[in-house]
Amino acid sequence: SFYPLSSAQKRLYVLHQFDPSDVNYNMPSVLQVSGPLDVKRVEDVFRQLIARHATLRTRFELIDSEPMQWVEDTVPFKVEYTKVQVERATTDTDQDTSTDLDTATDTTISQEAQERVRQFVRPFDLKAAPLLRVGLVDLGAQGAKQASQHLLMLDMHHIVSDGVSMEVLTDEFVRLYGGEELPALRIQYKDYAVWQQSETHQEWMQRQEAYWLGTFRGGVPVLDLATDFARPAVQSTAGDTIEFGLEREVSERLKELASQTGSTLYMVLLAAYTTLLHKYTGQEDIVVGTPIAGRPHAELESLVGVFINTLAIRNYPSSDQSFLDYLQGVKEHALSAYEHQDYPFEELVEKLNLTRDTSRNALFDTMFELKTLEQQELQLEGLT
Incomplete structure (x- = not known):
């Protein structure tokens, strides 16, 4: 069936x-x-x-x-x-x-x-x-x-x-x-797909929806990054990868900063990243997308399927704040977004009924992801 x-x-x-x-x-x-x-x-x-x-x-x-x-x-x-x-x-x-x-x-x-x-x-x-x-x-x-x-x-x-x-x-x-x-x-x-359509789930979703609609009440800011070429009329996926490393000392100090402020490494880096976007654009209202695993129940952890969801996290970096004060705001916004992570991103886009611009993504122009996975070497019966 x-x-x-x-x-x-x-x-x-x-x-x-x-x-x-x-x-x-x-x-x-x-x-x-x-x-x-x-x-x-x-x-x-x-x-x-x-x-x-x-x-x-x-x-x-x-x-x-x-x-x-x-x-x-x-x-x-x-x-x-x-x-x-x-x-x-x-x-x-x-x-x-x-x-x-x-x-x-x-x-x-x-x-x-x-x-x-x-x-x-x-x-x-x-x-x-x-x-x-x-x-x-x-x-x-x-x-x-x-x-x-x-x-x-x-x-x-x-x-x-x-x-x-x-x-x-x-x-x-x-x-x-x-x-x-x-x-x-x-x-x-x-x-899981059938459960998503169920009545109890729909009620839970309405509560989640209220949070997201509240977050984007009053419109969605557009990130105005200065680019070296005119933005094409239709978004393209052509791109490049830039890799760089951080010295161990920097990464240790970032982790220290997280523990001292009761936040996580993700929150510290998201605050740094949105600060960078603020410095580039002068904007004080910035939305960044972030992927989330979307497997809220232990039963779902061993399934193969598409659970991943996207959160559109909105922050307000301003030049009259210290970084530590700003980090507290980022922490609160991130925690609220996680609490409401079950609400499907595509439904939010639909509900907000935005005027679509083919040259841009619907709610944000950049994404931020922190992956903590090491590339493992798997050993198996004489195989590597």
């Missing part, structure tokens, strides 16, 4: 309809596996994961012009397997592709392997389950110890997954590959 979509799924479904050939909402990841990988077992484990998580057997279609989700009992699944030639390490630094994937060996990933990774990410058809693809690139034996190397590639559509889901899948993959049995899941994502 068909089930309703959660509000996050609805938003992603609509975004997909705008441009079905878009890959902006694909969630690809690549793991480099060193050691004797059992290819057949990899496929078996993914079949077990697909059987375990209903989301991985879910497809989407319009029923009476309303998007609905349908969970299949079984879905066709095969690992896409390819083998490439190994290239020895090159010293050619001007080819940007050689830095795309760091390897733990003394060989660079060959151009051909890079190309396989790039071709692997392609559009999904939401009408066809599973919205998950797995690929294995056999790189042959490499490195000083001549260990066999593989690239394990995963791609999922965001409509069935989020960051926490990727962690759940990685963790369960390792446990199942190691022969562990996992306890059965008591609920599935569709149960």
Whole structure:
């Protein structure tokens, strides 16, 4: 039978309809596996994961012009397997592709392997389950110890997954590959989607809604950052990544500041970030988006699905405040936003009925996220 979509799924479904050939909402990841990988077992484990998580057997279609989700009992699944030639390490630094994937060996990933990774990410058809693809690139034996190397590639559509889901899948993959049995899941994502529509939940939502409508009473400020080019008429996703590191001493002192002020590292950094935006723009009313895991119940923590929500946090940095005073305000606003984190961002945008500007996001122009995840190295039966 068909089930309703959660509000996050609805938003992603609509975004997909705008441009079905878009890959902006694909969630690809690549793991480099060193050691004797059992290819057949990899496929078996993914079949077990697909059987375990209903989301991985879910497809989407319009029923009476309303998007609905349908969970299949079984879905066709095969690992896409390819083998490439190994290239020895090159010293050619001007080819940007050689830095795309760091390897733990003394060989660079060959151009051909890079190309396989790039071709692997392609559009999904939401009408066809599973919205998950797995690929294995056999790189042959490499490195000083001549260990066999593989690239394990995963791609999922965001409509069935989020960051926490990727962690759940990685963790369960390792446990199942190691022969562990996992306890059965008591609920599935569709149960959460149905619960979102329930009467008790709707009452709770009305209380949450009142808070957010109150926060944005009197309109939404537009961040006026000075840019070096004219803003295009339609927002584009073209961009770049700038990375920089902080000295350990700075990071220790930031943590100290958090504990001295009874706040968290997130609050300290959000206060610093919005102060920076205030210095750039001279504005004293600034809204910044922030992602939140959106899994308020312990039962939801081991599910694969899209729970992530966005909070639009409004702060008022002014030049006549000290940073410590301002931090207290940021702390209060952040705590109130967390208390009301269940209210779906897309419903807030709809309720505020804003005049849409295609060159901008609806409620904020920048986002701030603090991730405290270390990239783990997973050890497994002679594999790294």
